[in-house]
Amino acid sequence: MTKRIKRIGVMTSGGDSPGMNAAIRAVARACAYYRVECFGFMRGFQGMIEGDYIELNARSVRNIINLGGTVLKSARSKEFLTEEGREKAAAHLKKANIDAMILIGGDGTFRGGKILSEEHNIPVIGVPGTIDNDIFGTHYTIGYDTALNTVIDAVDKIRDTASSHNRLFFVEVMGRDAGFIALNSGIGAGAEEILIPEEDLGLDRLLNSLERSRRSGKTSSIVIVSEGDKIGKNVFELAAYVKDNLPYYDAKVTVLGHIQRGGSPTCFDRVLASRLCVKAVELALDGQQDIMVGMMNNEIKAIELVNALKSKPTINKELLRISDILSV
Amino acid sequence: MTKRIKRIGVMTSGGDSPGMNAAIRAVARACAYYRVECFGFMRGFQGMIEGDYIELNARSVRNIINLGGTVLKSARSKEFLTEEGREKAAAHLKKANIDAMILIGGDGTFRGGKILSEEHNIPVIGVPGTIDNDIFGTHYTIGYDTALNTVIDAVDKIRDTASSHNRLFFVEVMGRDAGFIALNSGIGAGAEEILIPEEDLGLDRLLNSLERSRRSGKTSSIVIVSEGDKIGKNVFELAAYVKDNLPYYDAKVTVLGHIQRGGSPTCFDRVLASRLCVKAVELALDGQQDIMVGMMNNEIKAIELVNALKSKPTINKELLRISDILSV
Amino acid sequence: MTKRIKRIGVMTSGGDSPGMNAAIRAVARACAYYRVECFGFMRGFQGMIEGDYIELNARSVRNIINLGGTVLKSARSKEFLTEEGREKAAAHLKKANIDAMILIGGDGTFRGGKILSEEHNIPVIGVPGTIDNDIFGTHYTIGYDTALNTVIDAVDKIRDTASSHNRLFFVEVMGRDAGFIALNSGIGAGAEEILIPEEDLGLDRLLNSLERSRRSGKTSSIVIVSEGDKIGKNVFELAAYVKDNLPYYDAKVTVLGHIQRGGSPTCFDRVLASRLCVKAVELALDGQQDIMVGMMNNEIKAIELVNALKSKPTINKELLRISDILSV
Amino acid sequence: MTKRIKRIGVMTSGGDSPGMNAAIRAVARACAYYRVECFGFMRGFQGMIEGDYIELNARSVRNIINLGGTVLKSARSKEFLTEEGREKAAAHLKKANIDAMILIGGDGTFRGGKILSEEHNIPVIGVPGTIDNDIFGTHYTIGYDTALNTVIDAVDKIRDTASSHNRLFFVEVMGRDAGFIALNSGIGAGAEEILIPEEDLGLDRLLNSLERSRRSGKTSSIVIVSEGDKIGKNVFELAAYVKDNLPYYDAKVTVLGHIQRGGSPTCFDRVLASRLCVKAVELALDGQQDIMVGMMNNEIKAIELVNALKSKPTINKELLRISDILSV
Incomplete structure (x- = not known):
């Protein structure tokens, strides 16, 4: 028989992402709805270690659903990487009578949660919150959709000036290990080429594509480059390489x-955060632990945290083909 | 053996929706990629009837992926409802050597396409483009995601003033027959209550909910009302009813x-439009007809047009439960 | 010799406007800079009457410069219209040792401040915060520029659908007594006609203009109507009148x-609010009272409150001429 | 007696800026209103040299008032710097019977116009269009207000993550020779410090300010740096310097x-562009030449082009003081 859950903790950790506040609100409201207490830990694992937390009731999360960032703040805690750090964290959790912790973040956060659970028997439930969309077990992470729209808004502005000046722009987007942002925003922004960590399409291909574009009458082009693109040159080197080889291009970098x-x-991220976190609270109340909630095919499901950490989601290579067709 | 497709037509019809231009672009570019000709018909079926069309090549759709509205314009054609009108349309299509028509719109558009196909043997392929998301055979229609974000941006602004003045706001959103916009934007906007055509939650429930909110310390509230809400009162009547029954509320309507x-x-709508329309062109080239392309569980699939028209998608009632929990 | 000012109060009152938080922040920060205390009164005069106020230091206004609404909330207080109400307010101000009050709002707010000063000798300084831009003594009020941009964003969206459908749209904007919003947003939105409270251009003129537009090949049109337009018909009646007289127009209302x-x-409203409120604090510290700060010709100046209340600013009729020329 | 003006040319040149399309529209519409012809030259002086121009009527500029970039495109023409280039340009203008040219751009554009006028007796009228706001004779240039808002939108996003992570961000904005963008967006964004080309505030001051901020409890800070800040270090060097000297800061650069x-x-830029360009056409029709139109104290006025080129506008140093007070 599972112990009755009376108090749930929540924190945000790792790189922050838009929608984390909507997630915190959903945890706090679901706790209020089910009449359990909710405590928010500040600055991720660091707040656990320092015993820095606040009580969250239904009203204390009002008017935050639309705010970027995270009211609980986030951090990457070096101390938590040590056994002593984790002991302090666990001691604070126990002192505060936290029956289950909901961890909003990426795989670093989940790895931390898993160790905490193993070493100190703290039930943890992960909620995928990162702009990178690189978490196995969910089709979408909280913040990813917003990041895509931020990118295309920026590229739309760049296209205004690119097409006014017949220019070539290289735009670097986030995604050190995963090309989700680059690939989807690249199609959304109507990019000429998209360079991602998962595929080395080669510099020749890039030059050929740009040369073909020019001949076909394209007067401006956008190339979206993921931070960690497989070609291995950074965006400034890429621009320089193109300028050297295709001197008629006035290449700029952003x-x-x-x-x-x-x-x-x-809206997508707010609804996603809301659904994931209501489910996370309900699963916690149900005594489940060491799981991550995710959205697969529009349904909220849970998988074992260990499985979420074992794999990486793969990009949809079909999208590369779509991009090729559309940049004809 | 299917006839080789050499020329594809495309049009937008019915209520316009954001992403229609991204869809037109994708049709034109995919045609260019596969080296078939592409013609755009103006103002939906009306342009067919009048023989009003233009050639679209890869360059003529440049810099439209980010524009709202539709460069082909849209209309509801009364003349097309007559046999004579459709005969004229078919005659123009044949004269223009259109081998297949891609129809971007909602179910009115698809019904028109189906008749055209039946009466005049014109291969048609439907692409769901409407903000209402009320098309069977696709989880998302082009424009729906944008409309959701337009709604939450507006409600975020209204919330600023609502919470500054401790007010109650009734906000009417589109959706005469379907509550998709209301339900998802309501959760995204953090609405107190959501009234939709699919469910009659009753006026008592609304009063109780608002009364409970006030007692719990909520100082402002937003109620999202779908045009065609089941309670059957329009949004002004609802506001008046609440003012009569809960006089301490200063209720406003937008x-x-x-x-x-x-x-x-x-970005979501642009990528969706791009994927659906590349597929639509590829299926047309493959000789398929009388189908609609849709996105189910992140995959692009086709269903028979007749099946798309037979049913209506159902809202996810789980979301009503989520909304209840979050407005605690 | 003027009394040394040690504590300054601030409140927002009347209709809220974007930038009020930037104004509150500037008051609190300027107080901190000059090492005087700052108290914020909640819900305008009502908070004075109830003695509902909070201390504001430099840190308590962090991260609000970009938020709409007002963290001090706003209200229209009926009780303050009574002598008893004002006595209560004055008593609370004296008890709280407030040496000067900075009032952010429109002319209703300033009138209240003037009476408070006359009856109870409370030094007050007005800061013009209203979207309507209808305050004498300043070329711009806080919130007006933001409201203009909100209107043109909305009208840009409406134009997407208007031009896709060849439609005529009547769009009602705020401004019961002043046409500033209508006139400037009308030019900014490229409106066909602009109807304002200051001028009765006549219904014939509207019909002629629309008829001429149609003949000149315009396929869609936007008419911006101020709430209190001089023609005296509301926006729905106007649309109906046009439909009756120009039946080929499909007229819609928003x-x-x-x-x-x-x-x-x-940015304009944030900088304006910042400049006005630093000046307001500096003038208060200088012992000045019963004045309003305003921006005239890019300079911050003060005028007597009594003068600000005596007149109304006039619209720039040159803009009507510009609108005529541009809607050719 | 001045020659009757029958045909007016217009072009955009130099760095493009938002509102250039609104300006082109206003020129074309004003020409239509006054029944003179209007020709648009592509890519600034380069289009003149190549004889690349199009006729613009009232309808050909429809639905562009809200678009960024410039439909006439822009360029910096090296050929125009040569006497031969300018001769070609003048020959094309004469062949096209252009009676006056309206030049939308910055001082490079105006300098080009002045030489053209001197060498070939082409009447030119300048319209200040640049995001930098660095033109003498106008308080505002077309595009400047939009650029300020683009900057604060971006910095608002950065502040979300800065305050979530307690970080210091250095944000570089445009303005190689003028600090207008940095100074106004810095106040609008609530920046801790603002570094501009006009003032060397010194590195010590920056370190002291950041150190004082930290002690006062500020947990995150934004420093806005103009491209050409007087300290002379670029933004990456600045960040490195701060990290070296204040190691507790996690400094990032954007x-x-x-x-x-x-x-x-x-809206501001659209109205400004509209007013300036109607006036430019009216002055051209009046036979005036070698002038620039500008907005001084909300009025549209013309000054001699030679005077506009002689001076540079100065920043309002009062704003530096405001920034100091508000970042307390």
Whole structure:
């Protein structure tokens, strides 16, 4: 028989993403609905270690569903990587009578949660919150849809000036290990070429594509480059290489950077966060632990945390083909 | 053996939706990629009847992926409802050597296409483009995601003033027969209550919910009402009813109206439009007809047009439960 | 010799407007800079009457510069219209040792402040915060620029659908007594006609203009109507009148309503609010009272409150001429 | 007696800016209103040299008022710097019977116009269109207000993540020689410090300010840096310097780049462009030449082009003081 859950903790950890506040709100409201207490830990694992937490009731999360960032703040805690750090964290959780922790973040967060569960028997439930969409067990992570829209808004602005000046722009987007943002925003932004970590399409291909574009009458082009693109050159080197080889191109570079992490979440991310976190609370109340909730085919499902950590989701290579066709 | 397809027509029809231009672009580019000709018909069936069409090549659709509305314009044609009208349309299609027509629109559009196919043996392929998301055979229609974000942007603004003044706002959103917009934007906007055509939750429930909210310390509330809500009162009557029964509420009404049809499409809608229309062209080239392409569980699939028209998709009632929990 | 000012109060009152939070922040920060205390009164005069106020330091206004609405909330207080109400308010101000009050709002707010000053000798300084831009003594009020942009964003969306469908749209914007929003947003939105409270251009003129537009090949049109337009018909009646007289037009109506009061303030409104409120604090510290700060010709200046209340600013009729020329 | 003007040319040149399309529209519409012909030259002076121009009537500029970029495209022409280039340009203008040219751009554009006028007696009228706001004779240039809002939108997003992570961000904005964008967007974005080309505030001051901020409890900070800041270090060096000297800060860098040139223009920029260009056409029709139209204190006025080129506008140093007070 499972112990009755009376108090649930929640935190956000790792890189922040839009929708984390909607997620925190959903945890707090679901706890209020089911009449259990809710505590929010500040700055991820670091707040656990320091015993830095606040009580969250239904009203304390009002008017945050639309805010970017995270009211609980986030951090990457070095101390938590040590056994002593985790002991402190576990001691605070026990002192605060936390019966289950809901961890909103990416795989670093989940790995931390798993160790905490193993070493100190703290029930944890992961909720995928990262703009990178690189979590196995969910088709969408909280913040990814917003990041895509931030990218295409920026590229739409760049296209205004690119097409006014007949220019070539290289735009670097986030995604060190995963090309989800680049691939989807590239199609959404109508990019000429999309360079991602998963595929080395080769520099020759890029040059050929740009040369063919020019001949076909295209007067401006956008190339979307993932931070960790497989070609291995950074975006400035790529631009220089193209300028050397195709001197008629006036190539410019924009690195979008941290604007991709902020902003008011889209409806999709707010609804996703709401659904995932209501489910997370319900599963916690049901005594489940060491799982991650995710959305697969529009349904909210849970998988073992260990399985979520074992694999990486793969990009839809069909989208590369679509991109090729559309940049004809 | 299927006839070789050499020329494909495309049109937008019915209520316009954001992403229709991304769809037109994808049809034109896919045609260019596969080296078939593409003709765009103006103002839906009316342009067919009048023989009003233009050639679309890869370059003529440049820089439209991010524009709201439809460069081919849209209309509801009364003349097409007559046999004579359809004969004229078919004659123009044949004269223009159109081998297949891609119809972007809602079920009215598809019904028109089906008759055209039956009466005049014109191969048609439907692409779901409407903000209402009320098409069977696809989880998402082009424009729906953008409309959701337009609604939550507007409600976020209204919430600013609602919470500054401790007010109750009734916000009417589109959806005469389907509550998709209301339900998802309601959760995304953090609405107190959501009234939809599919469910009569009753006026008592509304009063109880608002009364409970007030007692729990909520100082402002948003109620999202679908045009065709089941309670059957329009949004002004609802506001008046609440004022009569809960006089301490200062209830205001906003009808969002046609802003929901416009705006630059979201990344989701642009990618969806791109994927659906590349597939539509490929299926046309493959000789398929009288089908509709849709996205089910992140995959692009085709169903018979007749099946798409036979049913209506159902809302996810789980979301009503989520909304209840989150407005605690 | 003026008394040394040690504590300054601030409140927002009347209809809220975007930038009020930037204004509150600027008051609190300027107080901190000059090392005087700052107290924020909740819900305008009502909070004074109830003694509902909070201390504001430099940190308590962090991260609000970009938020719509007002963290101090706003209200229209009926009780303050009575002598007893004002006595209560004054008593609370004295008990709280408030040496000067900064009032952010429109002319109703300033009138209240003036009486408070006359009856109870409370030094007050007005800061013009209203979307209507209808305050004498300043070329711009806080929130007006944001409201203009909210309107044109909405009308841009409506234009998408208007031009896709060859339609005529009547769009009602705020401004019961002043046509500033209508006139400037009308030019910004490329409206065909602009109807404002200050001028009765006549229904004939409207019909002629629309008829001429149609003949000149315009396929869609937007008419911007101020709430209190001089013709005296509301926007629905206007649309009906046009439909009756120009039956080939498919006329639709959108009432923008309260979305115009919300939203993140524009850069202009944030800078304006910052400059006005730093000046307001500095003038208060200088012992000045019963004045309003305003921006005239890009400079921040103060005028007597009594003068601000005596007149109304006039619209720039040159803009009507510009609108005529541009809708040719 | 001045020659009757029958045909007016218009072009956009130099760096593009949001509102250039609204300006082109206003020129074309004003020409139509006054029944003179209007020709648009493509890619600035380069289109003149190549004789690349199109006729613009009232309808050909429909639905562009809200678009970023310039439908006439822009360029910097090297050939125009040569006497031969200018002769070709003048020959094309004469062949096309252009009686006056309206040049939309910055001081490079105006300098080109002045030489053309001197060498070939072509009447030119300048319209200030640049995001940098660095033109003498106007308080605002077309595109500047939009660029400010683009910057604060981006910084608002960065602040979400900065405050979630307690981070310091250096954000580089455009403005090689002028700090207008940095100074106003810095105040609008609530920046801790603002570094501009006009003032060397010194690195010590920056370190002191950041150190003081940290002690006062600020947990995140934004520093806005103009491209050409007087300290002379680029934004990456600045961040490195701060990290070296204040190691507890996790300093990140974002270079906003070309997104600042694009985007749908704000209402302010659309109205400004409309007013300036109607006036430019009217002055051209009046036979005036070698002038620039500008907005001073909300009025549209013309100054001699030679005077506009002689000076540079100065930033409002009062704003530096405001920034200091508000970042307390």
